[in-house]
Amino acid sequence: MVTLKLKTKEKEHTEKAILLLILGITTGLKKQIITIDEGEKLIFSPYVIDLLSxxxxxxxxxxxxxxxxxxxxxxxxxxETLNNKIEEIHVNTLSVLEQKKRFQLTEHLLDV
Known part of the structure; x- marks a missing residue:
């Protein structure tokens, strides 16, 4: 088993990494190359919300x-509204990411 950790002292770096993960997931969902279940295992779960609280x-x-x-x-x-909801999350993620663009990643975030 491999354990990957997101390691940073900067809250903004964590936020940017999470936003990029959400963006990747919504892109995968839109193109139907990942499933909702996979998105839930990556970040879309109450468990993750609790971890990040x-x-x-x-x-x-x-x-x-x-x-x-x-x-x-x-x-x-x-x-019938699923695709619209995925697109809404995608667009809103881009909007929040745009607000974070001034926070440049200055360190490697993944650690084993």
């Missing part, structure tokens, strides 16, 4: 993750 992250980022946790419900209840 101690880090005082931008509430917009936590909200994006929360919206991702609802995708499975949307698929089962109103599947």
């Amino acid at each position: 101690d880090y005082n992250l931008d509430p917009n980022i936590v909200d994006l993750i929360h919206q991702g946790t609802e995708l499975e419900d949307i698929l089962s209840i109103i599947p």
